[in-house]
Amino acid sequence: MTEEPRIQHCNLSGLLHPFTAGIFGRSEILGLNGSSDAWFTAGLLARKEQDQFLLVVTSGQAEAQRFYRALSFYHGRQSDILFFPHWETEPYAPLSPHPEIEATRLATLAALANGRGKAVVTTVKALQQKVLPRNILDSLRLQLEVGSEIQREVLLQGLSSLGYQRAALVEDRGSFAVRGDLVDLFPPMLEQPVRLAFFGDELEEIRSFDPVSQRSSDQHLVRLELAPAREMILAGSHLETFTRRCKERCDDLEIPRSQREAILSEVREGLLGPGRENLLPLNYAALDTFFDYLDRFCCLILD
Structure with missing residues (x-):
């Protein structure tokens, strides 16, 4: 029963x-x-x-x-x-x-x-x-702290490697802009974008700003930890992994070389066409749940 x-x-x-x-x-x-x-x-x-x-x-x-x-x-x-x-x-x-x-x-x-x-x-x-694999997310971090020094090119290269897209104005998450000694960026984990003020290579100030008016607020940060802005990281060894696995997969499916090279050309320039995010499994050796x-x-x- x-x-x-x-x-x-x-x-x-x-x-x-x-x-x-x-x-x-x-x-x-x-x-x-x-x-x-x-x-x-x-x-x-x-x-x-x-x-x-x-x-x-x-x-x-x-x-x-x-x-x-x-x-x-x-x-x-x-x-x-x-x-x-x-x-x-x-x-x-x-x-x-x-x-x-x-x-x-x-x-x-x-x-x-x-x-x-x-x-x-x-x-x-x-x-x-x-x-995105957890161990890769843990390794992709960029620490910024007021008073520390970082070369401009190193910072911009670091932002690009984390998937940030350069723009004229920072309005959306995952974008950054450079204006003289100021670097604006919108990290995914923050409610508002932040403005980095430099004196030479020294980071003098980190301040939030309104993405609509572009005016700085009174909210200051002492340090900032940046995580990836996109799930696909198309830089360094991850770009190499994507290129190799994309070629292998295209060969398996007998996709014409012209189509394969069109995709790889976009990726090398840091661009993703509509729907390219579905190629995420090719970006890493294995994905996590x-x-x-x-x-x-x-x-x-x-x-």
């Missing part, structure tokens, strides 16, 4: 009590309407004593965004709540993910690699897609 599931009725405050010491096994909670699911999850984050990370999985992007905003509100510390969206493009479609989506994904991966955050909200589709960025976690699935 099959045992019937045991149903226990209680209010939300009472429901949180059994989870105070942690989440173990499998539990199903019904009847959480509106934003009560986010309120309940914020209660879990506030009460659980162990160092488990909370992974929240939703069925779609809109639901993930709703839950992320609600959980950030109820938890009260937005830096603890991370968001990892999927690309919103169909596989192999000649379309590129929106720069804001790619920036959000990279900021979340960087935070997880550094052990920051308490929860991450994502989607089933995002978990299915492999990502999102779970490779999570050490010890419990999972909450929203249905």
Whole structure:
């Protein structure tokens, strides 16, 4: 005889009590309407004593965004709540993910690699897609600190190697601009772009600025750690890996040399045509899964 599931009725405050010491096994909670699911999850984050990370999985992007905003509100510390969206493009479609989506994904991966955050909200589709290897992300860092010295060409080369695109004005994440002794850039993990002021090779000031008015704010930073701005790093050994594997794959598929060289010519110039992000597996010897960025976690699935 099959045992019937045991149903226990209680209010939300009472429901949180059994989870105070942690989440173990499998539990199903019904009847959480509106934003009560986010309120309940914020209660879990506030009460659980162990160092488990909370992974929240939703069925779609809109639901993930709703839950992320609600959980950030109820938890009260937005830096603890991370968001990892999927690309919103169909596989192999000649379309590129929106720069804001790619920036959000990279900021979340960087935070997880550094052990920051308490929860991450994502989607089933995002978990299915492999990502930039964690060991490569850890190795691709550029440290800047007020008072330190760095040669202009070294800095610009470093930004290019991290996937930053040079522009006339910095308005989007992952771009940088040079104007005399000023270098503007928009790191993926920051809410606003920053302006680096140099005196010769010495970094005198790091200040945030408004991307719309281009006016500097009163917010100063002492140091800045830059992570990659794109998931595909087309510089150095990674460019060599991409070139070699692209040639091998084109030969396997008997793709004409003219088409192969057109792709490689774009890549060598640091340009990516629409949909080229689907060539990410050729950029590295192997990709990681999102779970490779999570050490010890419990999972909450929203249905």
